[in-house]
Amino acid sequence: MTQQKEDRKIAPVGFVIAAGLLILAAFVANDAVGMGAVSSYAGIGPSAASWAVAAGLGLLAAGTLVSTLRGEVPTPEPSDRAAVLTIVAGIAAMIATISAGGGFIPAMALLFGLTARGFGRRALATDLGIGVMLGLIVYLGFTKLLALSLPQGPIERLF
Structure with a gap:
C-alpha cells in the first residue's frame, strides 16, 4: 500500500x-x-x-x-487531433454562419454535421439533413412555444 x-x-x-x-x-x-x-x-x-x-x-x-x-490526477489519454479540429471547425462554422446572417437553422446543421464527422460518422449529407431538421425543431420550439428570439436568416424568415 x-x-x-x-x-x-x-x-x-x-x-x-x-x-x-x-x-x-x-x-x-x-x-x-x-x-x-x-x-x-x-x-x-x-x-x-x-x-x-x-x-x-x-x-x-x-x-x-x-x-x-494526493497524486490522484489521471494521466490523460492521447486525443485524435483530426477529430478535435473537425469539431472546432463545426463550432467556428456555426459562429461564422450566425455572424454573417445565415441564421440559426443552417448554423445548427453545420455544427451537427461536422460534429458527427468528428465522432467518426461519414454520411455528411445525411447528417446535414438531420441537423436542418433538429435546428428547425429547436427554432420553432424556442420562437413559437417559448417566445424567445434566435438568430434569423433567410430560412427562419419563412416562419
Whole structure:
C-alpha cells in the first residue's frame, strides 16, 4: 500500500486546471456582483444562478487541487487531433454562419454535421439533413412555444 503512494507523482497539470477553474469562478462571481441586488420572488434575483455557478466552479477547483496534491490526477489519454479540429471547425462554422446572417437553422446543421464527422460518422449529407431538421425543431420550439428570439436568416424568415 505504501509502495503505491510512493509511486504516485504530483502532476503539474492538476495545478493548472485548478487555477483555471478558480480564475473562471472569479470571472463569474465578478459578473454576479455587477448584476446588482435586484430581487424577485423569495428574494432570489438574477445573480443567484451566477453565484451558484461560481460556487460550483470554486468547489471543482478545490477538489482538483486536493486530488492533485494526493497524486490522484489521471494521466490523460492521447486525443485524435483530426477529430478535435473537425469539431472546432463545426463550432467556428456555426459562429461564422450566425455572424454573417445565415441564421440559426443552417448554423445548427453545420455544427451537427461536422460534429458527427468528428465522432467518426461519414454520411455528411445525411447528417446535414438531420441537423436542418433538429435546428428547425429547436427554432420553432424556442420562437413559437417559448417566445424567445434566435438568430434569423433567410430560412427562419419563412416562419
